[in-house]
Amino acid sequence: MTGILEEARRYLAWLGAQGPLGTVHPWVAVVAADLALRIRWRALGPGRGAGRLLWMCERMATAPLAPRLVPRLWDAARARGIDAPDWRGTTPPGDCVLTPDRYRALLAERATGARLTLDGDTARVWAPPGAVVRLWDGLTVTTHVADGEETTHLFPPADPADPSAGRRGAAVFTRGDRLAAGPFEAYTALRD
Incomplete structure (x- = not known):
């Protein structure tokens, strides 16, 4: 193996x-x-x-x-x-x-200090300048580049035919590091 x-x-x-x-x-x-x-x-x-x-x-x-x-x-x-x-x-x-x-x-x-708050149809995001912010609803994904200011982004409209529509999340990617919000927060830090 x-x-x-x-x-x-x-x-x-x-x-x-x-x-x-x-x-x-x-x-x-x-x-x-x-x-x-x-x-x-x-x-x-x-x-x-x-x-x-x-x-x-x-x-x-x-x-x-x-x-x-x-x-x-x-x-x-x-x-x-x-x-x-x-x-x-x-x-x-x-x-x-x-x-x-x-x-x-x-x-x-590091993605240290990045903040992702999911609230209904929006995500409030602060990430270091140059970090890539990706939001998704089902299979539909949008990409934003952080400028170091807190911003609010709308989630992308999901394809009505997508069976995973309504499953939303957000992730911040820096050069090598990442943070996630939504169902993938478990991959942000070790949980005992």
Whole structure:
């Protein structure tokens, strides 16, 4: 099964990277990105929503050192009750191998602080400048680029023939990170 899991992880990571591009439905990108990282680091026992924290651990470890450092970064974060990469501090964790400038750049890549509030036919959104905001109703999806101001967007009108019409959600995609609202909020942070 290991070979199948490795191949699935690569494919899922590719699907997850499609989120801001709009080539797959946003829920596919959110779930696939989370699952790809959970498969890669399955020995750590990560639950649903752990992908964002694992993403941060991988970036702080860098690719060559990831096999050794990600488990240590993961264990340290979980021991402190951290379940997502949304901490406020700017001091890197002890095992982070990034330079201070690269660490601050990584902090800026997070979706931390993005706010998505779904209310009837609208979504109120604040996301970092340049983040991609995708709203959906069933299979109908709209894409917006955040400018750093809070905005209200109408959900796209669903196709009346779409059996999934009425199932709405929103997602914010930054360079590598993502947050979701609606039925996919479970993929925003680890839930025990």
